[in-house]
Amino acid sequence: MNYDRKLPNRKSLQIVEALLDAVPGRLVAVRYPMTKAKLLELAAGGEEGTYPTAFVPLTAAEAHRNTLKARIGGQNDCFLASLDDHGTYFYTPGPLQEREKEYWSLDSRYTVMGGETCTSVPYIPPGEDPAAYVYAQFRRFRFNNMNLGYHPDFIQWLAARPFGDGSLLQALERDLGGRLHLRRATLLPDWVQAGAALQVALERENPGFRGIYNPKALIRVFRREDDVQVEQILEKAFYGPAPEEGPVAYAYAVPAPPEAECYRLDLKRSDPDVPADVCYHARPATQAAYEAGMHALNLTLEVVRPRIFLPLI
Numbered sequence: 001m002n003y004d005r006k007l008p009n010r011k012s013l014q015i016v017e018a019l020l021d022a023v024p025g026r027l028v029a030v031r032y033p034m035t036k037a038k039l040l041e042l043a044a045g046g047e048e049g050t051y052p053t054a055f056v057p058l059t060a061a062e063a064h065r066n067t068l069k070a071r072i073g074g075q076n077d078c079f080l081a082s083l084d085d086h087g088t089y090f091y092t093p094g095p096l097q098e099r100e101k102e103y104w105s106l107d108s109r110y111t112v113m114g115g116e117t118c119t120s121v122p123y124i125p126p127g128e129d130p131a132a133y134v135y136a137q138f139r140r141f142r143f144n145n146m147n148l149g150y151h152p153d154f155i156q157w158l159a160a161r162p163f164g165d166g167s168l169l170q171a172l173e174r175d176l177g178g179r180l181h182l183r184r185a186t187l188l189p190d191w192v193q194a195g196a197a198l199q200v201a202l203e204r205e206n207p208g209f210r211g212i213y214n215p216k217a218l219i220r221v222f223r224r225e226d227d228v229q230v231e232q233i234l235e236k237a238f239y240g241p242a243p244e245e246g247p248v249a250y251a252y253a254v255p256a257p258p259e260a261e262c263y264r265l266d267l268k269r270s271d272p273d274v275p276a277d278v279c280y281h282a283r284p285a286t287q288a289a290y291e292a293g294m295h296a297l298n299l300t301l302e303v304v305r306p307r308i309f310l311p312l313i
Contacts, residue, residue, distance in 0.1 A: 006032045008039050009048045020071055027112050029075035033104040036072045043068050055103035063110035073112030074104050080122035108142040110211050116147035117154040131163045142210035144177040179208030179285035180240045185297045192256045193306045200252045211242040216269035216282050222257045223264050230257040260305045266294040
């Protein structure tokens with residue numbers, strides 16, 4: 001069999017584990033689906049030098065944990081180059097090749113997946129519509145990123161191919177990665193005493209290709225007219241819904257700000273490692289005001305001073 005060069009050994013496992021130790025809480029990507037399956041098998045005590053016995057994709061229950069399975073993603077450096085992407089998958093067409101493709105397709109729902117092309121035009125099976133097929137493959141493997149520098153002729157092909165309301169490249173630039181769309185936000189009540197309980201509800205959907213794999217802190221911001229802000233962390237590690245999951249409702253109980261004032265409500269998703277750097281904030285896929293890393297919710301809250309009632313004598 002000609003898959004030996006893609007098989008990791010125990011030394012490879014040590015290198016991957018060292019990389020993961022160097023970037024706590026983050027993911028690393030490996031070149032072949034066979035590589036990840038075999039690394040997991042070796043970590044469980046399996047033998048070296050044999051084709052993986054199982055390709056079990058990551059599940060929702062296993063995702064976002066500090067495990068080898070949850071922290072390894074994929075990097076396809078010859079995407080759409082041929083039927084097997086120039087050796088990315090099992091070389092011989094058939095059930096083994098399709099099993100590796102399906103493994104990466106399902107596994108990438110909760111991990112990173114990206115890469116680049118290595119041919120001037122994509123491989124299109126006979127009878128397929130070129131633009132629809134290419135878009136479907138990006139969606140199938142839930143691409144998060146693509147190198148626009150290589151292959152330049154392939155990128156030009158994407159830019160020249162009509163798709164939807166624009167070009168295929170424009171559609172991919174819009175849908176690559178996770179796109180958390182805020183469908184609805186509610187606040188009850190909108191008039192409350194200082195420090196009293198509030199109910200915040202967010203309805204979110206992810207129409208993008210993949211789920212969010214790096215954690216973001218979800219923060220509610222109460223902003224006064226003089227720009228004084230009161231922040232409340234709703235979730236320290238927020239990932240949002242997975243692609244194809246549909247709208248998901250999130251509910252939070254939070255206290256009102258302590259100062260009597262009129263507030264507008266904003267939302268932000270910041271990186272836990274660099275919370276002050278807005279370059280690492282996650283912008284929502286929603287057409288609403290976005291400034292300084294904050295997304296306007298178009299909601300207001302009036303906080304009043306507590307009322308004191310004297311007993312009747």
